[in-house]
Amino acid sequence: MVAQKAKARFNMPKVLGSSLGTAEEDTNGEASTCGRILIFLSWVLVVLTMPFSLLVCFKVVQEYERAVIFRLGRLMQGGAKGPGIFFILPCIDAYARVDLRTRTYDVPPQEVLTKDSVTVSVDAVVYYRVSNATVSIANVENAHHSTRLLAQTTLRNTMGTRHLHEILSERMTISGSMQLSLDEATEAWGIKVERVEIKDVRLPVQLQRAMAAEAEAAREARAKVIAAEGEQKASRALREASEVIGDSPAALQLRYLQTLNTISAEKNSTIVFPLPIDILTYFMKSKETYAASHSEERPCLSFRRDLTLRRRRRRRQLRRQQRQELVLASSESGENC
Numbered sequence: 001m002v003a004q005k006a007k008a009r010f011n012m013p014k015v016l017g018s019s020l021g022t023a024e025e026d027t028n029g030e031a032s033t034c035g036r037i038l039i040f041l042s043w044v045l046v047v048l049t050m051p052f053s054l055l056v057c058f059k060v061v062q063e064y065e066r067a068v069i070f071r072l073g074r075l076m077q078g079g080a081k082g083p084g085i086f087f088i089l090p091c092i093d094a095y096a097r098v099d100l101r102t103r104t105y106d107v108p109p110q111e112v113l114t115k116d117s118v119t120v121s122v123d124a125v126v127y128y129r130v131s132n133a134t135v136s137i138a139n140v141e142n143a144h145h146s147t148r149l150l151a152q153t154t155l156r157n158t159m160g161t162r163h164l165h166e167i168l169s170e171r172m173t174i175s176g177s178m179q180l181s182l183d184e185a186t187e188a189w190g191i192k193v194e195r196v197e198i199k200d201v202r203l204p205v206q207l208q209r210a211m212a213a214e215a216e217a218a219r220e221a222r223a224k225v226i227a228a229e230g231e232q233k234a235s236r237a238l239r240e241a242s243e244v245i246g247d248s249p250a251a252l253q254l255r256y257l258q259t260l261n262t263i264s265a266e267k268n269s270t271i272v273f274p275l276p277i278d279i280l281t282y283f284m285k286s287k288e289t290y291a292a293s294h295s296e297e298r299p300c301l302s303f304r305r306d307l308t309l310r311r312r313r314r315r316r317q318l319r320r321q322q323r324q325e326l327v328l329a330s331s332e333s334g335e336n337c
Contacts, residue, residue, distance in 0.1 A: 035072050042089040053090065060085050061097060066133035069095045080133040098133035102194060105148050109202070112159040114167060121202040122159050122167070124175075126151045126182065127195040135190030143189045147182075151196075154181050171198045 046053045061082035069076045109123040136143040175196045182193040
């Protein structure tokens with residue numbers, strides 16, 4: 001008895017499942033029967049109102065559109081219709097037009113806190129289109145509105161996982177990752193995200209000033225380095241040129257002529273008397289000889305000056321001694337008297 005009760009309890013789900021399946025089959029059968037009757041009546045109505053019913057039954061969709069038809073609340077087999085002309089039955093058919101052209105959505109500026117705790121304002125542009133008209137109507141209430149909301153949240157989430165320098169320097173990489181995320185999420189809605197572009201990244205005013213000061217300091221340092229390198233190269237070139245001119249009199253003559261040509265080309269009132277290089281060389285050599293001779297005579301002059309000073313000192317000492325002797329002699333003669 002107990003075994004029979006347990007067996008009955010074990011078989012209860014199967015019985016319930018079979019009963020539910022039978023109920024669904026009966027409901028589907030009744031719906032199909034009612035549907036057939038309504039379709040037949042609709043055809044009768046079309047035939048009775050033949051010339052006027054054609055205006056209602058025939059519809060046209062453009063090349064960039066598709067029509068999703070519902071008959072008695074169910075999707076018709078064969079998918080979306082179009083482009084061109086298609087036929088619907090009055091009273092039992094309803095259709096929805098779907099535009100397949102690419103749409104653009106300008107994402108409003110989003111306040112985002114980056115990974116390094118910097119608040120930035122980022123806005124972007126999303127390019128998307130409907131890739132499956134039937135899915136975009138049957139799976140989501142408003143595919144365009146849902147895609148726009150998802151674009152805003154995806155932008156905030158993506159920027160929140162990046163550092164500030166990555167956001168400023170890797171816009172293409174961030175746009176690509178956003179496009180992949182959006183495309184994967186909207187595939188179930190029949191939406192194809194074609195492209196995402198980061199429009200602008202606005203920084204706080206204080207951070208902009210700090211970055212501008214840093215960039216200015218870097219430019220000044222780079223300019224100083226370049227100027228120092230230029231001066232170094234110029235000094236080397238001048239040294240090499242001076243060596244060449246010093247070793248070659250012809251090069252010195254050529255430089256002299258170039259200088260005269262430059263002076264004569266300028267519009268000024270300066271009068272130049274050119275002198276031959278030989279005369280200048282003679283003067284330069286005579287100057288060097290004079291300097292060398294005077295450098296040899298200087299020790300002799302200093303020796304003569306020393307002798308003269310010594311003689312003068314000796315004469316002064318002798319005069320002092322003579323005066324002292326006269327004073328002593330006069331004092332002795334006075335005592336004798």
